[in-house]
Amino acid sequence: MIRKNGPQRWKNIHVTIDQPLEDLIDIDNSNLQGIKLDTFGILNQTSKDINDLIQGAKSSKKQLKAIGSGWALSKIHVTDHYLLNTKLLNKCFEIDDQFFHQDFAEDKRKYIVIAQCGISIAELNIYLELPKVANQVPRSLKTAGIGAGQTIVGAVSGNTHGAAINFGAIPDFVVGIQLCNGTDQPIWIERSTYPVLNQNFVDGIQSKLIRNDDDFNAALISFGTFGVITAFAIETEPIYQITYPTIFQINHTKLSSIFQDSNYYSGLHHLEFIFDPHTQDGYHMIEGTKVKYEDGHPIPTPVWIITSRKGYAPGDWTTKFLLNLPFVSAAYKSKVQYKEYLKRSVLSNVRGTSGQLFTATITYLEGYNETAFAVSIQDAIKTIEIIKQETKNAKLPLVIQARAVGPGNAIFGFTNHLPRSVVFEFGIVYDKNYPIFEEKLISRLVASNIKYTLHWSKNALINPKRMKEMYGESNIQKWKSSRYKLFEHDMDLIRVFDNAPLILAGLESPPIVV
Amino acid sequence: MHTTTKLILAYNLEIKPSFAYQSSHQVVSKVLFSIYLVRQRVQINFQHFALLLLIIFSAQSCTTVHVYQTGGPGGREMGNAPSTEWKSDVSNTFLYGAIRDDVPIENCALGDGTRINIEEIKIEKNIWRIGLYIVTLGLWDSSKISWRCAKPCNP
Known part of the structure; x- marks a missing residue:
């Protein structure tokens, strides 16, 4: 009805x-x-x-x-x-x-x-x-x-x-x-x-x-x-269940070698890494392997929850306020955020089903935006360098999450890069700096000849020129013809x-x- | 165009689309700055400015409390998964609760009248409501109550 x-x-x-x-x-x-x-x-x-x-x-x-x-x-x-x-x-x-x-x-x-x-x-x-x-x-x-x-x-x-x-x-x-x-x-x-x-x-x-x-x-x-x-x-x-060992840290050289070696990730179900763009080196790896379902494993505690056991959580405007605090450097704010992210939002030493592991529904930060774009895994290292430079230039407090995804068939699939896509995501205060930073990042990717695609649900700056850069004219025409x-x-x-x-x-x- | 007028326009053009997601101290500083600039150009008396300030601040929520269910079968978290969008009402309590103002929820039902549960409640007070509470020594307590309904059972 x-x-x-x-x-x-x-x-x-x-x-x-x-x-x-x-x-x-x-x-x-x-x-x-x-x-x-x-x-x-x-x-x-x-x-x-x-x-x-x-x-x-x-x-x-x-x-x-x-x-x-x-x-x-x-x-x-x-x-x-x-x-x-x-x-x-x-x-x-x-x-x-x-x-x-x-x-x-x-x-x-x-x-x-x-x-x-x-x-x-x-x-x-x-x-x-x-x-x-x-x-x-x-x-x-x-x-x-x-x-x-x-x-x-x-x-x-x-x-x-x-x-x-x-x-x-x-x-x-x-x-x-x-x-x-x-x-x-x-x-x-x-x-x-x-x-x-x-x-x-x-x-x-x-x-x-x-x-x-x-x-x-x-x-x-x-x-x-x-x-x-x-x-x-x-x-x-x-x-099935996915089993996650304790997260571990690797350096830039190791990360680069992983991206070039398909044997490394051929047995994985889930590949994710996070980093603080204000640090020179160091990436935390989150790797999940698909395993047969077995009863008796402890039920995973939900992650991505910002509320404490007693119910305390940052108010609707607190995160925005803290991240905009003057006289505190972006690097320090990133460091604190990164520490909190590791504590609350990482699948580490845990085994569970998809329904038990991916459960982010409970709280959300109002007015806190996320932006995301994908590049080929082969361009991921160059992209990380650009992100780090631009984050430092813009003096933004960020935690970067990167997730690797296999290619699909949808015409406007933003995760169709070959051989795999790496999606870079970062939460950012939704203020006037957000579109400026996003614009700057995209222009740097274009200038470096890195083929990129923007997340449809997270990015607003999609114009005809960008559409052509991302998907090519023939795919655009194919999509329009079907519509x-x-x-x-x-x-x-x-x-x-x-x-x-x-x-x-x-x-x-x-x-x-x- | 006069430089000050240009400034006012530029500032307000910039402020309007982003007003809702500015952090509080940014909003306050921008509002005060805009008012200062407007006062340079337009003859508005103090009462009108006070009214303008009140309207602006009353739109901002000062405190918000979320009330919601958590948990789900076998660790499958179902919290904060509503079936409707927010609906709101204002509740005014007078004389320390001697007169209360209930919020009957009528929309948590399917089209045929079958009731579904309430998923989430939000209680907000803006600076206007807090001020009213202080000025009346607690005789008038006003809150904005919002709610979203739960999903129908999926057998």
Whole structure:
């Protein structure tokens, strides 16, 4: 059912966005008749409600965006017209054998689930790892970011990445997409090279089937611009644990040799390192190896929690205030931050499932931004040198976290660098220095001929020139062609899903017809 | 254009988009500086300035307390995972609690009326509310209460 909450101000979870809205619309799985619906019934009710909302937005010439958990730091998923809260659409479904494509391997079928758009990563972990039905096998997500509060569609659409060096990012376990875009029927999209579900399933969800690699890879990371994604088919795997030895420190030379040696990381599941850019040398390595699930290991204590056992935590403005303190050097502030990060935010000497290890949902620092970009692992050392120089020049207190990710297939996947991507992330006070520093870093990367890509959910400075630098003209045209094709070239519908960041990036315009 | 006017414009243009995420001491210094510049150009009496200051400061929250659930099955942390966006109301308590002002929460329900839980509550007091409490010797205690609802059960 739909509930319209009317005009109001809206803030994202990290309060980097604070803006007025014309309407905030809640949608849930209930119905007035109080009837318990089956899988198809729920999916069909949702897609019909959403298609009606899109049609309404089209006729009143308004923009509409699904906000997920409001986790993104950039305005990529936001409009000041209608925001759709999908978090109440949090069901997960199993699929009967009769609905699988004949070519889809039988032994893999029990690892496919349908996740509704609003289910959070934390909820999904619980659904998969702790099945409530006796004959259901426990399963795990193939990868996860550190946060578990994002909705599955939000995490995929903004390319949440994690650190699965030999797999990929979160979008890379999606194998089917249900998209509502206001055309006559919802669309079910799969790769032509990887068919999973059959026509009976597509008929059951009253959708039209598109099997096309380009369309799938375009829609996968489309940050709400292709319509509202109402459900995904995701591929999971038998439940596993990740074991992390005690973190250890290495020097610049050793780090450099690791990046050049694929044998070093070929057996790892998770590769991450952190450093204080104000120090000359020294990197803490966080390495996780995938191991068979075993009962009896101690339950990991959640990390990334800033609240003490007694409930004390920095107030909403404290971190900003402390990091802006005059007369205290940026190097000293970084040192203190780094020490705290090591204490509170590092997986060390621990073993657990994905759902037990990646749990950052509990507290957040308001007004504290994060920025992230990826480069090839082969350019990582040069990038570290640039980051260190620019951080010192800007006198910024930062802790740099770097996570290695395997390449995927999404057209706008920012973690597709070969042979692996290294994503550099750093929390930074959200003030006027943030865009200046980000701009400076990007210009240094360009000047050094380092191919970079910006995180869709964390960076706002994406313009047409940058798009071309990051993805190349042919990929941009491919993405635009799929977008226009899926909207059946209905310009009024396309405009419903435009927003300011899309226009700034030059992605709203039609593809060039060759 | 007069130099001072240019300065005012430049400063205010810069201040507006970033106002919400400035740290407190930056905001205070910028506001005071802007007021000083405005006073150079515009004839506004002291009361109007005081009112302007009050409006600006009342928008800033001074103290915030978050109340939320933590934990989850088998160490799978579920804290702070709401199903709705923030909704707020102001609660005024008078005469040391003799008259209270409850905050009934009506939106933590599905469209068919099925109730869902409350996930998180936030209690905020800005400088205006703290000042009011002090001036009235605690007779008038005002807080902004915000909440977000929990997710429906996923069987």
